[in-house]
Amino acid sequence: MKLIVANFKMNLLIKDIHNYLEVIEQKLNKDQVIFCPNNLHIKYFSEKNYLVGSQDISFQEYGAITGDTSINQLKEVGITYTINGHSERRQYFLDNKYINKKVKLALSKQIKIILCIGENLKAFEENNTFSVLKDQIDNALKDNLNYINETNLIIAYEPIWSIGTGKIPTNSCLEKTILNIKTYLKETYNLNLKVLYGGSVNLENIDSLQEVSEIDGYLVGSLSLDPNKFLTLINKINN
Ligand code: 13P
Numbered sequence: 001m002k003l004i005v006a007n008f009k010m011n012l013l014i015k016d017i018h019n020y021l022e023v024i025e026q027k028l029n030k031d032q033v034i035f036c037p038n039n040l041h042i043k044y045f046s047e048k049n050y051l052v053g054s055q056d057i058s059f060q061e062y063g064a065i066t067g068d069t070s071i072n073q074l075k076e077v078g079i080t081y082t083i084n085g086h087s088e089r090r091q092y093f094l095d096n097k098y099i100n101k102k103v104k105l106a107l108s109k110q111i112k113i114i115l116c117i118g119e120n121l122k123a124f125e126e127n128n129t130f131s132v133l134k135d136q137i138d139n140a141l142k143d144n145l146n147y148i149n150e151t152n153l154i155i156a157y158e159p160i161w162s163i164g165t166g167k168i169p170t171n172s173c174l175e176k177t178i179l180n181i182k183t184y185l186k187e188t189y190n191l192n193l194k195v196l197y198g199g200s201v202n203l204e205n206i207d208s209l210q211e212v213s214e215i216d217g218y219l220v221g222s223l224s225l226d227p228n229k230f231l232t233l234i235n236k237i238n239n
Contacts, residue, residue: 001032002237003154003196003217005114006224007055007083008037017041021048023227028234034081034114039069046078053081053114056089057106059098071109082106085140086116087160096139103140107147114154114219115140116198117181121161124169130180133157137181141189148191155181155195156219162199164222171212178214203229206236 012020017037021044035045036053045052058068074082084106085099099115106113117136119129137155141148157178162168169177178195185191197209198219209215218237224230 004032004234005034005219006036007219007221008225009221011225017044020227027231036083042079043077052079053083054079055083057082057102059101061105071105071111081112081114083114087118087158099140100142103144104147107152112152114156116156116158118158118160124161129177133181134184150192153193155193156198157195158198166200168200168205174212175214203233206233
């Protein structure tokens with residue numbers, strides 16, 4: 001079964017969430033899909049026993065960090081996962097030091113991590129994809145190996161140039177990159193981790209993406225905002 005993660009980013013209002021929950025009611029496998037809505041909407045999903053993740057956590061457990069939300073506050077409203085290192089967070093708010101701290105904090109609190117990695121267009125065009133990914137993995141895992149196992153860390157490969165652009169790597173490129181990621185994790189860290197693909201996943205390209213055998217699931221942005229389209233996508237993935 002492929003894992004499917006919905007990242008709503010900064011979209012939707014409470015009324016949309018209520019409508020969304022009505023549309024999806026009884027229509028999906030609750031062990032297969034993880035919803036990552038805005039923090040204000042997490043409880044609406046967790047109340048109905050959906051798997052829920054936050055889009056980020058504060059790097060600090062508690063204290064004076066204006067504007068952040070702590071892992072304990074997020075756990076209280078029902079998350080069991082958190083996204084860490086999404087490229088939009090890396091771009092505006094984070095450096096690798098915080099991503100590394102967040103891995104340790106989340107795992108020590110029994111929150112599973114969806115770790116996003118991905119190269120920008122320049123690195124892709126200059127054939128530097130793998131060295132970028134390797135650095136991102138090393139930075140996140142450094143000193144955290146005692147906490148990590150094969151069920152609490154999932155990698156999401158999201159090329160930055162694919163996010164929201166409609167452009168995705170070719171199947172052979174994806175097959176190779178994801179295999180490289182898995183081989184590196186196995187050989188360097190002795191970890192067999194699931195690797196999701198994210199970036200412009202839609203109803204037009206999903207059949208083709210499904211031919212990439214190394215993909216263990218998907219991290220879906222804009223398409224997941226429409227519950228009917230999202231259900232159609234899930235059906236296509238499962239058939
Ligand atoms: P899109 O599916 O909108 O390209 O977003 C991908 C993404 O960033 C998911 O985390």
